[in-house]
Amino acid sequence: MRASVLSDWLAQRLDRGNGQPVYRQLHRLLQQAILSRELPAGSKVPSSRLLAAELGIARNTVTQVYEQLALEGYVTSATGRGTFVADSAPDEIVGAPDAATAVAAPLAASIPDATPLPAARALSARGARLLSGAGVSKRQWGAFMPGVPDVTRFPARVWSRLHNKYWRRMRPDLLTYAPGGGLPLLRHALAEYLRTSRSVRCTPEQIVITTGIHQSVDLAVRLLSDPGDVIWTEDPCYWGVRSVLHVSGLQSRPIAVDEEGINPSPDDLAQPPKLMLVTPSHQYPLGMVMSLARRRMLLEYARQHQCWIIEDDYDSEFRYGSRPLASLQGLDTAGQVIYVGSFGKTLFPGLRIGYLVVPEALAESFAMASAELYREGQLLQQAVLAEFIAEGHFTSHIRRMRTLYGQRRQALLDAAGRRYGSEMPAVGGDAGLHLVMQLPHDADDRAVANAALERNIIVRPLSGYYAEPASAPSGLLIGYACVPDEEIAPAFDTLADAIDSTLVQFA
Ligand SMILES: Cc1ncc(COP(=O)(O)O)c(C=O)c1O
Numbered sequence: 001m002r003a004s005v006l007s008d009w010l011a012q013r014l015d016r017g018n019g020q021p022v023y024r025q026l027h028r029l030l031q032q033a034i035l036s037r038e039l040p041a042g043s044k045v046p047s048s049r050l051l052a053a054e055l056g057i058a059r060n061t062v063t064q065v066y067e068q069l070a071l072e073g074y075v076t077s078a079t080g081r082g083t084f085v086a087d088s089a090p091d092e093i094v095g096a097p098d099a100a101t102a103v104a105a106p107l108a109a110s111i112p113d114a115t116p117l118p119a120a121r122a123l124s125a126r127g128a129r130l131l132s133g134a135g136v137s138k139r140q141w142g143a144f145m146p147g148v149p150d151v152t153r154f155p156a157r158v159w160s161r162l163h164n165k166y167w168r169r170m171r172p173d174l175l176t177y178a179p180g181g182g183l184p185l186l187r188h189a190l191a192e193y194l195r196t197s198r199s200v201r202c203t204p205e206q207i208v209i210t211t212g213i214h215q216s217v218d219l220a221v222r223l224l225s226d227p228g229d230v231i232w233t234e235d236p237c238y239w240g241v242r243s244v245l246h247v248s249g250l251q252s253r254p255i256a257v258d259e260e261g262i263n264p265s266p267d268d269l270a271q272p273p274k275l276m277l278v279t280p281s282h283q284y285p286l287g288m289v290m291s292l293a294r295r296r297m298l299l300e301y302a303r304q305h306q307c308w309i310i311e312d313d314y315d316s317e318f319r320y321g322s323r324p325l326a327s328l329q330g331l332d333t334a335g336q337v338i339y340v341g342s343f344g345k346t347l348f349p350g351l352r353i354g355y356l357v358v359p360e361a362l363a364e365s366f367a368m369a370s371a372e373l374y375r376e377g378q379l380l381q382q383a384v385l386a387e388f389i390a391e392g393h394f395t396s397h398i399r400r401m402r403t404l405y406g407q408r409r410q411a412l413l414d415a416a417g418r419r420y421g422s423e424m425p426a427v428g429g430d431a432g433l434h435l436v437m438q439l440p441h442d443a444d445d446r447a448v449a450n451a452a453l454e455r456n457i458i459v460r461p462l463s464g465y466y467a468e469p470a471s472a473p474s475g476l477l478i479g480y481a482c483v484p485d486e487e488i489a490p491a492f493d494t495l496a497d498a499i500d501s502t503l504v505q506f507a
Contacts, residue, residue, distance in 0.1 A: 001033070001038045001039055001043075006033065006039065006045070006046065007046060007050075007051060007054040007055065009033075010026065010029055010030075010051075010055060011054065011055055013025075013029055014026065014029070014055060014057075022057055022061055023061050023064060023065060026055075026057075026061065026062070026065045027065045027068055027069065030045075030065065030069060030074070031069070031072075031074060034069075034074050034075075034085055034086075039085050040085065041085050041086065041087045041088065042084060042085060042087070043084065043085050044082050044083065044084050044085075045066070045075065045082070045083045045084070045085065047082060047083075048062040048063045048066060048083075066083050070083075073086055074086055126246065126247045126249070127247075129246050129247070130243055130246045130247050133239070133242065133243060133246060134243065135239030135240065135243070135464060136240075137458065137460075139458055140349070141482065142456070142457075142458055142482075142483075143457055143458070143482075143483040143487055143488070143491035144412075144434075144457060144458060144459050144478040144479045144480060144483060144491065144492075144495065145458045145479045145482055146285075146433065146434035146458075146459070146460055146477040146478065146479035147315075147345070147349075147433055147434060147479055148349060148433065148479060148481065148482045149345055149346070149347075149348065149349075149401065149405075149433060149481050149482060150401065150404065150405075150481055150482045151348040151349075151350075151482070153397075153400070153401065153404065154347060154348050154397070155393055155397060158388065158391075158393050159384065159388065162384045162387050162388060163380075163384050166380050166383055166384060167380070173379070174379040174380040174383055175379070175380065176377075176379070177371070177375055177376065177377055178209070178371065178376040178377055178378070178379050178382075179367075179371065180208075180367035180368045180369075180370060180371035180372075181205075181207070181208045181209065181363075181366070181367030181370065181371075182207070182208060182209025182210075182355075182376065182379075182382055183209065183379050183382040183383055183386060184204065185382070185383060185386040185387075186209060186382040186383070186385055186386040186389075187204040187205070187207040187209065188204045188386070189385075189386045189389040189390050190204070190207055190209075190355055190389070191203060191204040191206075191207055193389055193394070193395075194207075194327075194339075194341075194357065197317070197324065197395075198313065198316065198324070198326070198327045198330070198341075199326035199327055199329075199330035200327050200329050200330055200339055200357055201329065201330055201332075202329075202339075202357045203360070205360075205363050205364075205367075206357050206358055206359070206360055206363045207355050207356070207357055208355065208356045208358065208363075208366045208367050208370050209353065209354075209355050209376070209382060210353075210354045210355060210356060210370065210374075210376075211352040211353065211354060211374075211376075211378075212342050212344055212352050212353070212354035213240075213241070213312060213314055213340050213341070213342045213344070213354050214240055214241065214244055215354065215374065216338075216340040216354055216355070216356040217241050217244050217245075217277070217310060217312075217340060218244050218248070219356065219366065219369065219370055219373065219374075220275075220308070220310055220338045220340070220356065220358075220366075221244070221245065221248045221250060221275065222248070222369070222373070223362075223365065223366060223369055224274070224275060224308050224338075225248070225250055225274045225275055225308075226249075227248075227249030227250070228249065228250075228251065229250055229251070229273070229274035229275070230250065230251045230252075230253050230271070230273040230274055230275075231245060231250045231251070231252055231253070231273055231274065231275040231276065231277060232252075232253050232255045232262070232264065232268070232273045232275070232276035232277070233245065233252050233253070233254055233255065233276075233277050234254075234255060234257050234261075234262050234277070234278060234279065234283060234284075235254035235255055235256055235257065235466055235467050236257070236284075236285060236286065236462070236465035236466045236467075236472070237254075237277070237279075237284060237465060238279075238284045238285070238312070238314075238465070239464065239465060241277060241312065245277075250274075250275070252467075253268065253271075253273060254466075254467035255268055255276075257283055257286065257288070259288050260288070260290060260291035260293070260294045261278065261280060261283055261288060261289070261290030261291065261294050261295075262276070262278050262290070262294070262298070263294075269301065272301070272305035272306075272307055273307055274307060274308065275307060275308045275309075275310060276298070276302070276307060276308070276309050276310070277310045277312060278290065278298070278309060278310070278311060278312065278328070279311075279312045279313075279314065280295060280311060280313075280325075280327070280328045281313055281316035281324070281325050281327065281431075282314075282315060282316055282319075282428075282431045282432050283428075284312070284314065284465075285428065285434070285436060285460075285462065285465050285477050286427060286428050286436060287427060287428020287429065287430065287431060287432060287435070287436065288428070289325055289430075289431075290328070295328050295331055296331070298328075299328070299331060299332055299333075299334070299336065299337075302334070302336040302337075303334040303336055306336075307336065308336060308337075308338060309328065309332075309336055309337045309338070310337075310338045310340060311327060311328045311329055311337050311338070311339045311340065312340055313327055313339060313340065313341045314341070314342055314344075314345060315345040315346075315431070315432045315433060316431070317345070317346055317398050317402070318345070318398075318401070318402055318405055318431055318432055318433060318481075319402075319430065319431040320402070320405075320406040320409060320429075320430060320431065321406075321430065322430075324431075327339060329357060335359035335360065335361060336359070337359070338356060338357070338358055338359075339356065339357040340354065340355070340356050340357075341354060341355055341357075342354035342355075343385070345433060346394070346397070346398055346401075347385075347394075347397070351381070351385075352378075353378070353381065353382065353385060401481075404481075405433060405480070405481045407485060408480040408481060408483060408485060408488060409429055409435065409480050411480070411485055411488040411489065412435065412478065412480040412488050412492060413426060413429060413435075414489075415488060415489045415492035415493070416437065416492060418489075419492065419493070419496045420496070424437050424438060424439065424499075425437075425438050426438070426478075433479055433480070433481035433482075434477050434478055434479040434480065434481075435477075435478055435480070436462055436475050436476070436477055436478070437475055437476045437478055438462075438473065438474070438475045439462075439474040439475050439476065439499070439503075440474065440503070441473060441474055442474070443474045443502075443503055444474070444502070445461035445462055445463050445464075445474040445475055445476060446461045446463065446464070447502050447505075448461065448476060448498060448499050448502045448503070449461045449476065451498040451499075451501060451502045452476075452494075452495050452498040452499075454498070455494050455495075455497065455498050456494075457491060457494050457495045457498065458479075459476040459477060459478050459479075459495065460476065460477040461474075461475075461476065461477075462474065462475030462476060462477060463475075465477075476495075476499075478495070
């Protein structure tokens with residue numbers, strides 16, 4: 001396109017009445033012209049004086065646009081010779097836009113600000129797989145959000161006192177990257193806590209601090225398996241770790257659960273996996289406890305076949321009516337268990353601090369790998385947490401929350417009983433932060449969850465936690481921990497209206 005043609009083309013498209021600054025419009029139009037190769041590489045653009053005069057705009061505007069395009073790599077300026085289109089536009093270098101379409105696209109066609117790429121083309125196969133199974137909720141707070149503790153009860157004053165203390169002391173070593181494995185002070189405090197409260201057998205050196213269970217599983221899977229290896233997962237299981245596994249290149253084999261936990265069939269047992277991922281203290285999401293017999297069987301099987309067991313101990317602190325159960329790791333004598341835990345439920349999810357406990361022989365490799373892969377930090381936060389634990393605030397917070405959540409759980413069971421009697425039984429309520437209400441087998445639990453959301457109530461459909469949702473049992477995960485006591489009964493009534501109206505609709 002010759003310079004004079006360009007001026008005409010620009011003049012036709014600049015729209016002074018559309019509310020967008022002329023500077024931005026001109027910048028975008030010139031970018032389009034370059035990307036579509038209507039302004040080919042090496043061609044000269046009109047001088048700023050000429051273009052400004054022909055468009056009737058300030059020269060300064062054109063100069064600024066040329067400067068911006070030069071910064072972005074679209075044009076280059078040669079002193080005394082003028083401004084030229086660069087050899088390759090920056091987006092072609094990074095491969096973002098569809099260059100072939102851009103060449104063919106007539107300049108006259110209107111191109112939106114940023115041409116969105118068809119998702120199937122932009123994403124890798126594993127990226128597409130991850131997103132097709134994505135389960136994260138846009139809302140993370142409110143009745144009956146499962147898995148979320150009552151963050152409003154967090155002892156913020158104590159925390160901020162400790163935080164301020166560390167900021168006042170200004171220790172540079174807490175503001176740098178973390179040494180592999182996390183802050184030694186926190187690893188010591190945690191080792192003590194895990195030994196006494198969870199029967200985990202470990203030294204501080206076996207602990208690696210992470211940003212939570214997601215990252216712990218990611219690290220364990222990367223270090224202990226190769227793409228194509230098989231991992232057993234419980235069916236149903238937590239969608240979040242399933243997502244981590246989706247991008248790991250592992251093949252997940254869903255294993256059924258019964259009232260004693262994961263229950264591999266003879267066929268499953270005939271094909272030992274590289275790894276298995278289990279929730280022995282509180283099966284997620286159904287809530288049963290893995291029996292001692294099943295624990296022994298799994299440990300023995302893992303020892304014989306050299307498999308790793310990842311024990312996800314995400315919320316075992318909250319057990320109502322009986323003491324929290326000892327960990328599987330504590331029974332392991334062969335060093336086959338990788339124990340993962342989190343402060344997401346005991347303190348608050350946004351803290352993003354969790355931990356792995358790995359067998360002694362792997363401790364150094366895990367610590368080094370986590371620093372290599374994730375370049376960890378957050379040491380000041382870790383120092384605050386270590387002191388929070390050492391001063392006893394952690395255990396007293398858990399104790400208080402256990403009582404509170406126990407009352408809320410009862411309030412929810414009462415509300416459900418009043419409305420449905422034994423018609424819709426609830427399971428998994430002995431521990432944790434949610435229970436599962438079973439719906440008639442052919443009920444569409446997704447439709448119920450959507451109907452509830454329209455009434456501002458968040459619940460999760462149980463079928464979504466199964467490998468085959470279409471043939472899965474129907475139910476709802478109902479979180480009670482974050483709902484104030486007095487809101488539980490009215491919120492349940494609203495939920496029940498959503499359930500009833502959906503079930504009637506599909507009856
Ligand atoms: C079974 C299970 N594992 C792990 C997590 C997440 O842990 P984190 O927040 O530490 O990544 C959750 C959260 O709901 C969960 O239910």
